[in-house]
Amino acid sequence: MGKVAAKIKVMPDSPEMDLDTLQERLESSLPEGAKINGVEREEVAFGLVALIPTVIVPDGAGGTEAVEENFTEVEGVESVDVENVGRI
Amino acid sequence: MSEDKPHQNLAIIGHVDHGKSTLVGRLLYETGSVPEHVIEQHREEAEEKGKGGFEFAYVMDNLAEERERGVTIDIAHQEFDTDEYYFTIVDTPGHRDFVKNMITGASQADHAVLVVAADDGVAPQTQEHVFLSRTLGIEKLIIAVNKMDVVDYSEDDYNDVVDEVNQLLNQVNFEVDDNSFIPISAFEGDNVAEASDNTPWYDGRTLLETLNDLPESEPPTDAPLRLPIQDVYTISGIGTVPVGRIETGVMNVGDDVSFQPSDVGGEVKTIEMHHEEVPKAEPGDNVGFNVRGIGKDDIRRGDVCGPADDPPSVAETFQAQVVVMQHPSVITAGYTPVFHAHTAQVACTIESIDKKMDPSSGEVAEENPDFIQSGDAAVVTIRPQKPLSIEPSSEIPELGSFAIRDMGQTIAAGKVLEVNE
Numbered sequence: 332m333g334k335v336a337a338k339i340k341v342m343p344d345s346p347e348m349d350l351d352t353l354q355e356r357l358e359s360s361l362p363e364g365a366k367i368n369g370v371e372r373e374e375v376a377f378g379l380v381a382l383i384p385t386v387i388v389p390d391g392a393g394g395t396e397a398v399e400e401n402f403t404e405v406e407g408v409e410s411v412d413v414e415n416v417g418r419i
Numbered sequence: 420m421s422e423d424k425p426h427q428n429l430a431i432i433g434h435v436d437h438g439k440s441t442l443v444g445r446l447l448y449e450t451g452s453v454p455e456h457v458i459e460q461h462r463e464e465a466e467e468k469g470k471g472g473f474e475f476a477y478v479m480d481n482l483a484e485e486r487e488r489g490v491t492i493d494i495a496h497q498e499f500d501t502d503e504y505y506f507t508i509v510d511t512p513g514h515r516d517f518v519k520n521m522i523t524g525a526s527q528a529d530h531a532v533l534v535v536a537a538d539d540g541v542a543p544q545t546q547e548h549v550f551l552s553r554t555l556g557i558e559k560l561i562i563a564v565n566k567m568d569v570v571d572y573s574e575d576d577y578n579d580v581v582d583e584v585n586q587l588l589n590q591v592n593f594e595v596d597d598n599s600f601i602p603i604s605a606f607e608g609d610n611v612a613e614a615s616d617n618t619p620w621y622d623g624r625t626l627l628e629t630l631n632d633l634p635e636s637e638p639p640t641d642a643p644l645r646l647p648i649q650d651v652y653t654i655s656g657i658g659t660v661p662v663g664r665i666e667t668g669v670m671n672v673g674d675d676v677s678f679q680p681s682d683v684g685g686e687v688k689t690i691e692m693h694h695e696e697v698p699k700a701e702p703g704d705n706v707g708f709n710v711r712g713i714g715k716d717d718i719r720r721g722d723v724c725g726p727a728d729d730p731p732s733v734a735e736t737f738q739a740q741v742v743v744m745q746h747p748s749v750i751t752a753g754y755t756p757v758f759h760a761h762t763a764q765v766a767c768t769i770e771s772i773d774k775k776m777d778p779s780s781g782e783v784a785e786e787n788p789d790f791i792q793s794g795d796a797a798v799v800t801i802r803p804q805k806p807l808s809i810e811p812s813s814e815i816p817e818l819g820s821f822a823i824r825d826m827g828q829t830i831a832a833g834k835v836l837e838v839n840e
Contacts, residue, residue, distance in 0.1 A: 335512045337520065342650050342662065375662060376691030376707025377654045394516030396827060410650045410720065412762070413520040418510040 333390040336368065337416045338383055341402055344409040346378030354382055356405045362397040364389060383414070390418060424505040425635050432552060433534035434542035435513055438565040442534055442605035443497060443508055449612035449627065450499035501631040515547075515744045518829045519759050519822040521555055525664065525703070528552075529636040530559040532626070533584070536566045537576050537602070541583045543794065549584075550742045550796065553591045554834045556816040558636065560588075561599050561629050568604040572617040577602045590776055590796060591740075598623050638702045644668030645731060645810070645818050646724040647761035648678070652707075653715045657689075661718060662707045663762065666817040668725075671699040676710060677730040678722045680806030684730075685712040702817075721763030723808040723818065731808040731818070732838045734801075736770060741823070741833035742796045749790035755804065756825035761818060766804040774798040798836065811835050 343353055354370055361367065371383040386398050395413050402411040431439045447453045497508040509528045511521065531552045535545055552560060562584055570576040581600050588595055601610055602618050603626055609615035611626045624632070649663045661678075670676070670690060677684035690697050690708045700706045723731035743750060755768040776796040777784035791797045812819025812834040823831040 333513070335517065345652070346654060373705070374694040375705060376694060377652070377657055377660050377709075378694070379652065379654075379660075379662065379707060381705075390512045390514050390517075392514060392516060393827065394512075394514060394829070395520060396516065409652075412649060413523070414525050416512055416517050416520045416524065418512055 333418050334387050335390045335395075335416055336419045337386050337388060337395045337398070338414045339386055339395070339398065339402065340373075340412045340414050341382045341384065342375075342379065342409040342411075343382070344407055346380075348407045350380060350382060353405070353407050354384075356407065357382065357384060357402055360401040360405050361386070362401055365398050387419065424500060424503060427504045427506050427530060427630075427633060427636060428509055428528045429506050429630070430509045430511055430528035430531040430552065430557065431534065432511055432531050432548040434536070434539070434544040434548075437534045437536040437539065437542070437545075438605050439510070439534050442532070442563065442565065442603075442611075443510060445605040445608060445611050446508070446627070447497060447499055449608070450501070452497075452499040501627055503631045504633070504635075506630065511548075513544075516829050518551060518744065518832050519824060521551070522820050522822045522832060523759050523761060528555070528557060530561070530633050531557045532561045532563050532630075534563050534565050534605075535580055535584060537564050537570045537573075537580055538566055540580050541587055545584075546587055546794075547742065547744060549587055549593065550591050551832060553593050554812075554820045554832050556812075556820070559599070559633055560593060560595050561601065561626070562595070563605075563626060564600060564602045565605055567602045567609055567618065568607045572602070572609075572615075574618075574620045577618075577621075599629070601626050601629060639667040639815075639817060640669055640701055642667035642815055642817075643729040644670050644674070644676070644725050645815055646670060646706075647763070647818070648718060648720055648722045648724060649762050650720060651715055651718055657709055659713050659715045659717070660707045660709055661713075661722075661724065662705075663724070664705045665700055665702050666761070667702055667815055669699055669701050670706070670708070670724075675727040676724050677727045678713070678718045678724050679731040679808045680733040681718045681722050682733075683713060683717045684727050685710040721761075721765070721808075723761065732810050732840055733806050734803055734809050734838045734840065736800055736802045736839045737809060737835050738773070738798060738800050738837045738839075739821070739833040739835050740796065740798050741831045743791055743793050743831045745828060746793050746830045747826075749792045750831075751790045756823050756830065758801070758803070758807070758821050758823055760807065760809050760821035763807055763809075765807045767807070768802045768804065769799050770802045771800045772797055773800060799833075809835055809838060811838055 373381045652660045725731040758767045775785040775788040810818040819835040
């Protein structure tokens with residue numbers, strides 16, 4: 332079975348949120364079988380910066396659901412949106 | 420590769436084992452887009468193992484391993500160009516649970532190549548992918564009838580597959596030209612870059628010529644503004660800031676806008692993109708903006724922002740065409756799963772199942788059926804349990820599709836035919 336790379340946009344709950352801390356929390360929240368392969372930062376507006384990790388998951392049942400759920404639970408996260416998916 | 424040419428995102432779709440990866444490899448190879456060191460490495464390994472020929476699936480595996488080792492992965496990784504265009508290949512995941520991502524994510528592909536193996540014909544995923552490409556707003560579909568070498572380049576076999584695919588396309592009202600069908604062998608290279616001597620009965624264009632002749636994609640700037648709200652912030656010194664990606668239309672500072680279904684509105688004071696103030700924003704732009712008189716609790720994620728004089732539709736009920744992809748039992752009227760449409764997630768009741776379509780003829784197989792199940796395409800009437808902003812896909816396709824989820828699975832996908840406000 333192949334693997335899928337998903338670009339997931341994670342918005343912090345405020346412009347004051349420390350992004351390094353947030354990134355660490357995201358990394359430690361990953362479900363088994365998923366891994367982060369690089370994290371981009373995108374300046375959005377009015378001081379808000381989105382973290383955009385590329386997460387590798389198996390091309391199988393559940394899709395990106397478990398990752399999205401875990402990221403959503405992370406303290407300091409406002410929202411989680413999968414921007415793009417593609418097989419690698 | 421030239422950056423001056425217009426850009427096209429191309430999806431490669433089709434049933435598993437019908438040769439998608441081999442075709443991607445072949446396209447990259449024929450356009451000189453496979454990195455030299457990958458070809459070299461393959462040549463060495465092939466010599467060691469005594470394998471002959473150039474195996475594209477191997478090249479693809481190799482590139483995938485290489486990308487996974489890399490620090491960052493660009494999903495838009497496979498690229499090639501023709502005389503007219505600069506193409507990026509979107510290699511869609513096989514599992515159905517990714518369909519939700521394709522519907523709610525950034526729109527991915529402008530056009531698609533449907534790969535159908537000549538020795539197998541239309542298979543379950545062929546049907547599913549055709550429906551999805553229609554739902555996801557693919558403009559042009561090119562049908563590559565692959566593995567012609569396996570059927571000894573038989574014109575009869577090719578015509579059989581063309582007929583089968585045409586029936587499928589009729590079912591979802593996907594219009595294609597006769598010259599959208601091409602007999603190819605991705606493995607041998609027939610009719611990909613050069614016309615093949617093996618198919619003297621075919622006098623149409625090669626696959627690369629067909630790709631080169633695709634129409635240029637225009638961003639949907641002419642449509643009314645539709646900006647689904649992702650998040651709403653309170654920023655000190657600014658006030659309430661909704662954030663989201665513009666799907667259609669243009670937002671200008673000074674515009675009078677309306678948020679639906681929250682049903683509030685005001686004048687756009689400032690728009691920022693990449694932390695810079697901009698006078699206007701267009702489709703695909705991720706923006707934060709500020710609207711006079713709007714408080715943080717007035718609007719929420721799932722609202723859609725549009726012009727006050729052409730506000731986003733709010734559905735009391737809507738009629739939609741759906742395809743059931745996976746469901747353990749049957750779907751009957753009264754079923755209430757969660758619908759994912761743009762940034763909204765709303766429980767909706769399937770109020771009535773109006774028509775079931777016959778997959779082989781595309782005609783109505785049954786009026787008001789008692790149930791539908793996996794593999795069925797149907798027209799249904801849906802009642803959102805909370806107000807939902809959604810648009811007919813014939814008018815604003817970007818806001819007209821949805822995924823239906825239940826039990827942790829994507830069970831169906833659909834597009835809106837009609838909205839009753």
